[in-house]
Amino acid sequence: AQRVTQPEKLLSVFKGAPVELKCNYSYSGSPELFWYVQYSRQRLQLLLRHISRESIKGFTADLNKGETSFHLKKPFAQEEDSAMYYCALSGMGGGSNYKLTFGKGTLLTVNP
Amino acid sequence: DGGITQSPKYLFRKEGQNVTLSCEQNLNHDAMYWYRQDPGQGLRLIYYSQIVNDFQKGDIAEGYSVSREKKESFPLTVTSAQKNPTAFYLCASSLTGGFNEQFFGPGTRLTVL
Numbered sequence: 001a002q003r004v005t006q007p008e009k010l011l012s013v014f015k016g017a018p019v020e021l022k023c024n025y026s027y028s029g030s031p032e033l034f035w036y037v038q039y040s041r042q043r044l045q046l047l048l049r050h051i052s053r054e055s056i057k058g059f060t061a062d063l064n065k066g067e068t069s070f071h072l073k074k075p076f077a078q079e080e081d082s083a084m085y086y087c088a089l090s091g092m093g094g095g096s097n098y099k100l101t102f103g104k105g106t107l108l109t110v111n112p
Numbered sequence: 113d114g115g116i117t118q119s120p121k122y123l124f125r126k127e128g129q130n131v132t133l134s135c136e137q138n139l140n141h142d143a144m145y146w147y148r149q150d151p152g153q154g155l156r157l158i159y160y161s162q163i164v165n166d167f168q169k170g171d172i173a174e175g176y177s178v179s180r181e182k183k184e185s186f187p188l189t190v191t192s193a194q195k196n197p198t199a200f201y202l203c204a205s206s207l208t209g210g211f212n213e214q215f216f217g218p219g220t221r222l223t224v225l
Contacts, residue, residue: 006154009152032211034213043216043217043218043219044155044202044204044216045215045216046213046214049211049213051211086154086155090211098211099145099157099160099170100145100157100214101157102147102154102155102156103154104152104153104154105154
């Protein structure tokens with residue numbers, strides 16, 4: 001079974017401070033990991049994915065297979081980063097493995 | 113902002129009634145999904161469909177039913193058998209395959225009185 005754990009329900013930081021949203025996963029094969037974000041009154045949308053290795057809005061995430069983690073990081077948080085962040089996992093291969101499994105989410109608040 | 117639409121935005125129903133939530137997409141995506149979003153629970157997959165006339169149960173399919181008669185449409189029926197139907201329901205679509213980005217609709221908030 002595949003599982004995603006986001007240990008922090010709430011995270012509060014000050015503007016300009018570094019931020020790290022934690023994500024750990026459990027999967028027997030080689031997973032593909034994603035971060036989705038939901039800003040206030042907006043749709044859930046993809047922030048970044050491991051396979052593309054992009055930096056979006058200053059956020060990066062590194063897949064650590066040894067620690068089974070995919071933590072989301074940003075060196076200097078901005079107020080507009082305040083949102084709900086979801087880590088998600090999709091298993092590699094065909095058949096039923098392609099479905100996304102989401103963590104429970106972390107609500108990030110960046111204070112001025 | 114087309115793409116994927118859900119209607120209605122808010123829905124109220126009496127206990128014991130079936131209700132159908134609409135999801136339409138014009139992105140030419142083969143795959144469509146229904147999730148339920150509850151506070152503190154994240155998103156949980158109800159049903160998904162990779163192609164027209166085919167769909168599979170997700171993690172919490174009990175009390176729900178779907179159909180996929182057209183590529184653009186994937187309606188979800190919440191039946192009276194669903195014990196806790198009050199929730200926020202999200203529809204999504206993607207290109208076929210495991211690692212493609214899912215695009216989400218704005219959601220429908222269902223309240224059962």
